[in-house]
Amino acid sequence: MRVIDDMTAILTGLWTTWKHILRRPVTIQYPEEKRIPSPRYRARIILTRDPDGGERCVACYLCSAACPVDCISMQAEEGEGGRRRAAWFRINFSRCIFCGFCAEACPTMAIQMTPDYEICRRDVMDLVFEKEDLLVEHCGKDPEYNFYRHAGIGVTQPRGEGEGEKPTVDVRGLMP
Amino acid sequence: MAGADVIPDPMEITLVIAKIGLVLLVILTLAAYLVFAERRILAWIQDRKGPNRVGPFGLLQPLADLIKLLTKEDFCPPAGDRWLFFLAPAMAAIPAIMTFAIVPFGAPVRIFGRDLPMQVADLHVGLLLFMALSSIAVYGVALGGWASNSKYALLGSLRGLAQLISYELSMGLSLVPTVMLARSFRLSDIVAAQEGGWFILYQPMAFAIFLVSILAECKRIPFDLPEAEGELVAGFHTEYSGMRFGLFFVGEYINILVLGGLAATFFLGGWQGPLLPGLLWFWGKVLAFAFLFIWIRGTLPRLRYDQLMHLGWKVLTPMALVNILATAWWLYLAGSSPL
Amino acid sequence: MPKLIIDDIAVEAAEGVSVLEAAKSVGITIPHFCWHPALGRAGACRVCAVKLLDGPVKGIQMSCMLPAQEGMVVSTTDPEAVALRRQVIEWLMINHPHDCPVCDEGGECQLQDFTIACGHGTRRFVGPKRTHVNQELGPYISHEMNRCIQCYRCVRFYQEYAGGSDFGVMGSAGKVYYGRFESGQLESPFSGNLVDICPTGVFTDKTARFRARYWDYDMAPSVCPGCSVGCNITPVARYRELLKIVARRNDMVNGWFICDRGRFAPKGVNAPSRPRTSLVDGVKTGREEAMDALLRRLGEVAELYGEGSIAVVGSTRLSQEGATLLPLLAESISAGALSYGLSAAESRASSGAISMLTLENGASIADVENADCIAIYESDLREEGPMLLLAVRQAWRRGAPVLLVGENSPLEQVRGVGIEAVQLHYMEEAPLAIFERPVVIAGMRHGDPRVMAVLDRSGARVACLFPGPNGHGAALLCAEHGGIPLEEALAKGKVKGLVAVEADIPAELLAGVPFVASLDWRETAAVQAASVVIPTAAWVECDGTYVNFEGRAQRFSRVMKPGLPIKELDPACHPPRIHQGDPPGGDILPSWQVMIEMIRLAGEKVPDGPFSGSWANLTSLDPEGEGEVIRGRCRRDS
C-alpha cells in the first residue's frame, strides 16, 4: 500500500535524524582547535627564490593569464645581468579564489600556494599584496629547481655552460 | 463569570492581569528559547554543534539575537505601502499570543480563598475563538507580502494565503469530533471530558489530521512554501528587517507553542496526567510537540505546491468529513454517554 | 585556374599559387615557417608537409613548394603527413632553448603556435643543445640566436627584399648563424621588420624588451604618423604607455612591412613633459576655464589690434577631423588668417600637387612596385617616405631603371636598399615617354610647383610626398578654404594673436606675436610660448583620419585611454593603491572635440561631427579596410 510505504519512508527518515541527534558533532571549534592542512593545501600565495637566492619569478605573465578571476597583475622589467623580473607584482587576495591555476601555470616554480589560510584583514586594501609581501626568502617546494640553469639564455652562467648545453658554436671555424 | 451588571471584584482583575503577564512572559521567553533549541537540535541532527558561543552553552544566544534585531535598521521598501507594511508583523504575532488566552494550562488552584482556573479566559466558545483568531493571522502573511511591493514577497504571501485557508478547513473539521465527544466548545470542558481517556485514543484519525494541519498552519517544513528560501528568498517577509522581521519570526514560534498547547488540550488531555502537577504535564506536552516540529523540520523536504493542495483538499478534508460522520454514527449507536 | 580538392573542400586556386596558399584561401592553415606571403617559399623548414592522395603528383610533398595543379587531391590530416610534421617540429625543437617565459616573442610566437598545432609536447631527445653567442645589433633589436630554427626568412628579407648587405647567414650544418659579421647596429632602414618576420624570438624589439605579453596588449588598427605614406600599423600599449609598433598588413599601402623610423623613432606619447593639464599663464586650470580664458583674451587682442589680427594655425600632423574643423574655429573667433603650414615654398608645392593629381595620374605604392621606370624628383626618400624606397627596390628587382632627378635627390638613399640609379638634373631629361608604366616620385620639400605641369604632361603616374602624415588632407582643405602659409601671414605683421592647433611653430616665428595659445599633445615651441595651453589626445589616444600621399583617407582607432602611465604614477614602485574611475591626467579630448567645445563656447552653431558636407563620406571609414582614395577633388579643370 502506498500509504504504508509513505509512512515507513517518513518514519525511517525520522529514525535516521534521531540517530544523528545522538551522534558526536564533527564541528571543529575553529580559533581554539585548528586543523593542520596538508602541505599541498591551497591558501596564501608566495613568490619563492631559487637555490642561489635570486628571485624565481621572471614576470612572464603566465600566472596572470591563467588566473580565472584576473587578480594578478605585474610589470616586467630587465634586472641586472639581463635577468627578467617583476618591477611590481600584485595579487588581490580579496578576489583570489585559491584555485591554484597560477601555481600550475608558473614555469619557474616561483609562485606557490602555502597552507596558511588565515589571511583575513579588517581593510580590504590590506588584502592587496604587493611583491614585498609575497616574496619569501626560501625555495618553498621544489628546492633544487633553478630556471635560469636550464633556460639556455645565460643569465646565471655564461652561454653554453648551462645544464644540457653544448659549448657555443664558433661560426668562423671551418671544421664541419 | 462576571456579568455586565456585576461590578468586577478588584482582586479578580488583579489576578487576571497577573495571569496575563505571566502567560506573556512565559510564552515570549519560551518562544525565544525555542528558536535557540531549534538551532541546536537542527545542528545535532546535522552532526554540528549549533550556537554555543554566547554565554554558557550558548544560552544567551536569544538575548544576543534580540539585541541584534532591535539595533538593525528598520527598513521599508520605498515603493511599499508603509502603513500596511508596519501593521503586518503585528497582525501575525498578536492573534497567536491572544489565542493562548483560552488555553487551560494547569489544574485550577485555590488562592486567597478562591478557585483560580489556570486559564486567562474560559470562554464557552473558546474553540470558535481559536478558529477566528487563526483566520485573522492569515492577514499578517497576506498584508506583509502585499505591502512589500516585491515579487518574492507577493508570491510568498499568495502561497501563504492559499495554504492557510485550505488547511484551516481540515483543522476545523478535525476538531468537530472533539466537540461532539466533549459536548462543549469550552476548552476547560474538553479537558475535563478527557479525564477518563485522552481523545487521541478515540480519535487517532482526527489527531493525525489536526497534527498535519497545524504543521501547515505554522508554515513549518514540510509546509514552508510561503517562505521557501530556495525559491522565494524569504517569501512573504523578504523585505522585512530588524524587529519587524523579529515579530514575524517570533510569531511563528509562539504559534508552535500555542498550537502545541491546543493539540495537547484537544487530544492529549490538556494538563491532565498522573503523579506530576498539571502545569508540568501541560508544558511537557507542549514542548514535546515543539520538539516534534523541529525534528520533522530536520527530516522532511518541502512539498511542492500541487502536492500541498492535493494533501489539503483531496486527502485531509475528505478524511475529516468521513471521520465526523463515523463519529456521529458511533455516538448515535453508543447512546448519550459514549465515554 | 587549376581546380583541386583539399581536405574534401573543392578549391579553385589562382594561377601559380602553391598548395599552401590555396589551402589558406579556404581557411585551412598548414603549419609553415620559411614561407611568407611577401617573401615566397624557400622549402627550408619542412614543416608544411601534406599528402597528395591523387592527381599529377602523389605522396608526401611540401605544400609551399608545390604549385597547385588541376586534379590534385590533398590531405592535410593524413596520418603520414601529421606524423611527419610532428617529427619535423620535434627535430626543430631539439636545439630550441627552454626559455619561453623570458622570451618577448612568447604569446605571439609562430613557433609556439605551430609546435602546439603539430602536436609536439615533450622533448624526447636527451642530448645537449647547441648554443650560440649573440650579437649586439644596436639599440632597437635584440638578438638571441639560440632560438633560431633556420627558416632563412630573415636573410631573405634583409638581403633580397630590403637590399641590406650587412646581415647574412654564416656557417653550415648545425652551426648556421644569422647575424652580422661582427656586432654593430643594423644598417638597413628596414631592419625592424626582422622582428615581425622572424617566426621565433631571435629578433625582438629592444625598445619594448621585457614589458608585456600579447594577451595583455592594448592594440587597435592604426596609421603611422611618421610621414605621408601612411603605413598601416598596430601600436601596442600597456598601462597607458605606448610600448612598441608593429606593421599591419594593407596591400594597398605598405604591404607587410614598415620602416624603422615609423617603428622605432620616439613618438612623444610617453614623454613625461607632455602637456596633460590645461594651463593659463603657466597655472593649471580646468579645460572649461582655459577655453574661457582663451576666448576672452582673443577678444581683447581683437579689440586692441582690430579685425583680422588673429591667426589659426593647423598642421600636416593634425588629423583630418581637426583640419576640417579648423576653418569653423577660425570663423567662430573671427580670425583673419587660417594656415595649415609654415613654409611658403612647401605650401606652393603642395597646392600645385593637389591641383595636378587626379584619380588616374596618382601613383600608389603598388604602382611604384609595378613600375617599369621610376624617377625620384627632388626628394630624399629616407626622409620623405622611406617605405617608397622599399617599393622602388621591388620595381628595380623586376628590372625597372631608377632615375634620381635634381640636386636634392642624393644617391645615398638608394644605396641603402642596394639599388643602382642614374642621376639627372632636370625632370625634362627623364625619358619617361618610352616606358609603359613610368612613375615619378616627387618631393614637396624642395619641389618646384612649375614642374607639376611637366609631370602632368609626362603621362607618368605621380606620387607626391606631402609633408606630414596628413599633408594631402591639409592641402585639400587649404585650397578649399583659402588658407595661407604662416610665414606669409606673419610677414604682413598684422597677426597679434595666434591659436596653434597641433602645429610645430619654431620660436623665431612666434617672437613677434604677443598672444599665443596652443592645443597640442606634444611639448612644442608653441606650447612653451603659449599663455593658454589646452592638451589634446595623441593619435593613439583617439580615433582619427589621415589622408596619405596618394590621397587615401585612412581611419586610425584609439589604442589606449589617455592618462598618465602607471609607470609615472609610481611612488613606491607599484601602481597606486587608490581606485578611481578616470586615470590621473585622463581628462583629455581629441583636438577636434576641443575645437567643437570652443565653437560652442564662442556661441556659434556647432557641427554634429567633424565631417560634414562634401567630407561626409569620411565618417564611415573602416579602420581595418583599405581606406578611401579622395585625391583629385581639387583639380582645377574638374
Ligand code: SF4
Ligand atoms: S589561486 Fe587562482 S584565483 Fe588565486 S591568484 Fe592563483 S590563479 Fe588567481
Ligand code: SF4
Ligand atoms: S608564472 Fe611564475 S614566473 Fe611567470 S610571472 Fe607568474 S610567478 Fe612569475
Ligand code: SF4
Ligand atoms: S621563440 Fe617562441 S618558442 Fe622559442 S622561446 Fe621564444 S616564445 Fe618560446
Ligand code: SF4
Ligand atoms: S633568425 Fe629567425 S628568421 Fe632567421 S632563420 Fe632564424 S628563425 Fe628564421
